[in-house]
Amino acid sequence: MLAINAATFPVGTDKKxxxxxxxxxxGECCTIIGNNGSGKTIMARILNQELPAESGELIHHLRSEMxxxxxxxxxxxxxxxxxxxxxxxxxxxxxxxxxxxxxxxxHNTTHCHELAALFGISHLLAQPFTALSSGEGRKVLLxxxxxxxxxxxxxxxxxxxxxxxxxxQLMATLEQLLQKGMALALIxxxxxxxxxxxxxxxxxxxxxxxxxxxxxxxxxxxxxQQLLHCASATELxxxxxxxxxxxxxxxxxxxxxxxxxxxxxxRSILHDLSWQLNHGEHWHIAGPNGCGKTTLLHLIxxxxxxxxxxxxxxxxxxxxxxxxxxxxxxxxxxxxPALHMAYRVAGTPLTVMLSGFYxxxxxxxxxxxxxxxxxxxxxxxxxxxxxxxxSFLQLxxxxxxxxLIARAMVKHPTxxxxxxxLQGLDSLNRHLxxxxxxxxxxxxxxxxxxxxxxxxDVPTCMTHRLQFIPAxxxxxxxxxxxx
Numbered sequence: 001m002l003a004i005n006a007a008t009f010p011v012g013t014d015k016k017x018x019x020x021x022x023x024x025x026x027g028e029c030c031t032i033i034g035n036n037g038s039g040k041t042i043m044a045r046i047l048n049q050e051l052p053a054e055s056g057e058l059i060h061h062l063r064s065e066m067x068x069x070x071x072x073x074x075x076x077x078x079x080x081x082x083x084x085x086x087x088x089x090x091x092x093x094x095x096x097x098x099x100x101x102x103x104x105x106x107h108n109t110t111h112c113h114e115l116a117a118l119f120g121i122s123h124l125l126a127q128p129f130t131a132l133s134s135g136e137g138r139k140v141l142l143x144x145x146x147x148x149x150x151x152x153x154x155x156x157x158x159x160x161x162x163x164x165x166x167x168x169q170l171m172a173t174l175e176q177l178l179q180k181g182m183a184l185a186l187i188x189x190x191x192x193x194x195x196x197x198x199x200x201x202x203x204x205x206x207x208x209x210x211x212x213x214x215x216x217x218x219x220x221x222x223x224x225q226q227l228l229h230c231a232s233a234t235e236l237x238x239x240x241x242x243x244x245x246x247x248x249x250x251x252x253x254x255x256x257x258x259x260x261x262x263x264x265x266x267r268s269i270l271h272d273l274s275w276q277l278n279h280g281e282h283w284h285i286a287g288p289n290g291c292g293k294t295t296l297l298h299l300i301x302x303x304x305x306x307x308x309x310x311x312x313x314x315x316x317x318x319x320x321x322x323x324x325x326x327x328x329x330x331x332x333x334x335x336x337p338a339l340h341m342a343y344r345v346a347g348t349p350l351t352v353m354l355s356g357f358y359x360x361x362x363x364x365x366x367x368x369x370x371x372x373x374x375x376x377x378x379x380x381x382x383x384x385x386x387x388x389x390x391s392f393l394q395l396x397x398x399x400x401x402x403x404l405i406a407r408a409m410v411k412h413p414t415x416x417x418x419x420x421x422l423q424g425l426d427s428l429n430r431h432l433x434x435x436x437x438x439x440x441x442x443x444x445x446x447x448x449x450x451x452x453x454x455x456x457d458v459p460t461c462m463t464h465r466l467q468f469i470p471a472x473x474x475x476x477x478x479x480x481x482x483x
Contacts (some may be wrong), residue, residue, distance in 0.1 A: 001025050001061050002023070002024045002060050002061070003022070003023050003024075003057060003059040004021070004023075004056070004058050005019075005022075005057040005365065006019075007053045007055060007056025007057060008053065008056060009051050009052075009054055010051075011039065012093050012394070012441045013208060014260040016207065017039045017042050017043065018208050018209070019209045020209065021209045021211040021212075022211070022240065025352035026062065026182070026183050027153075027182070028184075028200065029183070029184040029199060030188070030200040031185075031186045031188060031198040031201050031202075032072065032186070032202050033188055033189060033191070033194070033204070034396075034426065035205065035426040035429070036399050036429055038204050038205050038206060038426075039208075040204055040208075040396075041070060041396060043187060043356060044066055044068060044154050044185075045327075046412075047064065047066075047152070048193070049064060058226075062152035062183055063148070064201050065145040065152075065154070066156065067141045067145050067154070067155050068155075069157055069397045069423075070156075071333070072134075072138065073340070074339060075141070076137070076341050077341070079096055079128060079130050095128030095130055095220070096128065097125065097127065097128060098126070099116075099126065102115065102116070102125075102140060102143045103145045103147065105147070105148065106124065106147040106148050110149065112125075112143070114144055115143035119139040119143055119167070119170075121140060124140075124290075132337075133161075133290055133337075135166060135290075136289050138158070138160075138162060139160055139342045141276065143171070144192075146177075147202055151182060152182070153182055153183070154185045154187070155184070155187065156187045156422055157186075157188060158186060158194045158277065160420075161301075161337065161424075162453060163287075163289050164453060167231075174195060175195070175197050176479070178459070183286065184198075186198065189398070189427060191279070191427060192380070195333070199214065200215075201215055202218070213280045238381070238439050239378055239410075240374070240412075241380065241412035249481070250315045252278040252279055253276035253277060253313070254275060254414070254415065255300060255314055255415070256276040256355075257274060257313070258274050258277050258311040259274055260272070260274070260296075262295055262299070262304070262310070266366060267297065269292045269295050270292045270295060270296065270299075271475055271476075273296070273478055280463070281447060281464055282448035282461050282463045282464070284450050284462045284468050284483070285297075285462045285468075286451075286453075286465060287467055287468025289453075290467060291476050293468060294336065294338070294419055294451070294452050297449065298418055300314065300415075301332065301417065302328055305369060308320045309377060315414070329359040331413055332414070332416075332483040333402075333407075333410070333446075334408055335421045336418075337418035337419065337420055339361075340404055343361050343404065344393065345361055346362075346364040346393065347392045348389050349387055349388055350388045350394070352392050352404070352407055353378050353406060354367045354372065355407060356406075356409075357408035357411055363419075378409075379406075381406070381477040382406055383435045384399070384403070384441070385400070387399075396430065401422075401425060405418070405433055412446055414446060414447065415446070416436070416437075416441075416447070416449070417449045418448070418449070418450045418451065420452060420453070422434075422454070423451075430456055434460075438461045441459070446462065455474075462483065463483055464480065464482055464483060465480070469476050
């Protein structure tokens with residue numbers, strides 16, 4: 001049994017999270033919904049016995065495990081730091097494999113392979129964890145958490161980054177665990193991620209959790225109704241570009257890939273992919289986890305080592321013709337799970353926003369007055385103007401993601417690349433970001449490349465779709481559709 005009554009928990013130095021009432025027994029499932037910065041992740045840590053109560057009653061008799069975005073980022077950070085130092089020997093520099101990571105705290109090879117098969121990651125067991133996509137990494141963490149056979153499984157945003165099939169598979173797996181007597185606590189920010197088998201639902205808003213309600217009572221609650229039908233920002237106006245320039249003079253195609261091939265060892269990721277993007281085109285890149293979507297984007301941005309082995313032309317220049325990364329990326333704005341993981345430098349929301357003008361992780365030059373003015377306009381648009389000097393790394397995951405999305409848009413780039421940009425965002429902020437994207441595309445000269453597993457998360461401005469479709473003989477074929 002887990003019971004919390006009239007309890008407060010410290011959040012930083014000057015804030016507290018209050019829980020009026022929370023009760024969960026073995027074999028029960030609850031879902032907690034909250035906006036970005038509301039205290040969702042702190043709530044998850046409380047349920048996982050990581051934070052003691054400052055006052056009130058906390059009774060916890062369930063062995064628990066937790067999976068979260070923050071844990072995934074920390075594992076990635078730890079692995080990167082471990083394998084990127086001159087202080088280690090050759091054997092120590094070998095990256096941790098998926099199989100070893102799953103068994104990091106509980107060694108049972110048979111159970112590990114069973115869980116890998118359950119989540120469809122058996123083929124990844126020998127791969128290094130840092131080579132996985134965001135969705136694949138999530139499955140690994142879920143398998144790791146289940147190795148100890150916990151009585152309570154706490155999942156902080158478990159469905160973000162998973163494709164449709166993987167989400168359905170995870171939902172079915174969670175229901176099976178529930179039927180076997182495991183307690184489940186899911187913390188989400190999307191109504192469509194509330195499992196049909198969740199008996200108790202509750203809101204966390206502004207670090208205040210009142211109580212769980214039966215499903216019907218929750219959806220009939222006026223607060224729920226208000227948030228379900230939140231007002232659309234029809235009068236949204238984005239800050240202007242730094243320099244109001246005319247349409248770029250680059251000739252079509254802006255991007256051209258010819259017979260692209262990428263492989264790791266014997267595994268083919270991309271095979272004979274030919275594709276191009278022209279002015280006025282906005283592409284949705286779709287396909288299951290691990291199919292090569294992010295690899296394609298990294299070839300375009302120059303962040304993949306095999307980009308120079310392929311026939312790639314960007315903005316009229318053949319890749320490898322002497323161009324610098326800056327010459328290419330000055331025309332791009334980029335958001336991805338990998339960028340979010342990599343953006344671990346100390347800074348403030350203001351410096352993060354300003355770094356978008358220079359495509360740097362961190363700010364290393366003095367910005368101009370006009371750049372500072374525009375950056376502050378974007379912070380105001382996000383409702384974060386009062387957090388201008390806060391620590392970026394201490395913001396919630398969702399707040400960080402909002403900042404990075406705005407950072408990608410701040411210079412109204414010729415090419416805006418958004419790889420799963422809405423991960424970790426609540427319903428209201430997803431709605432607003434989609435409006436930002438549509439408004440930017442409509443009132444600038446930006447072209448969009450957009451990756452998302454959620455059909456409802458695709459902006460209305462999309463004109464084309466490039467879909468990765470599993471081929472019967474293995475690998476993928478590529479299908480282009482005009483929308």
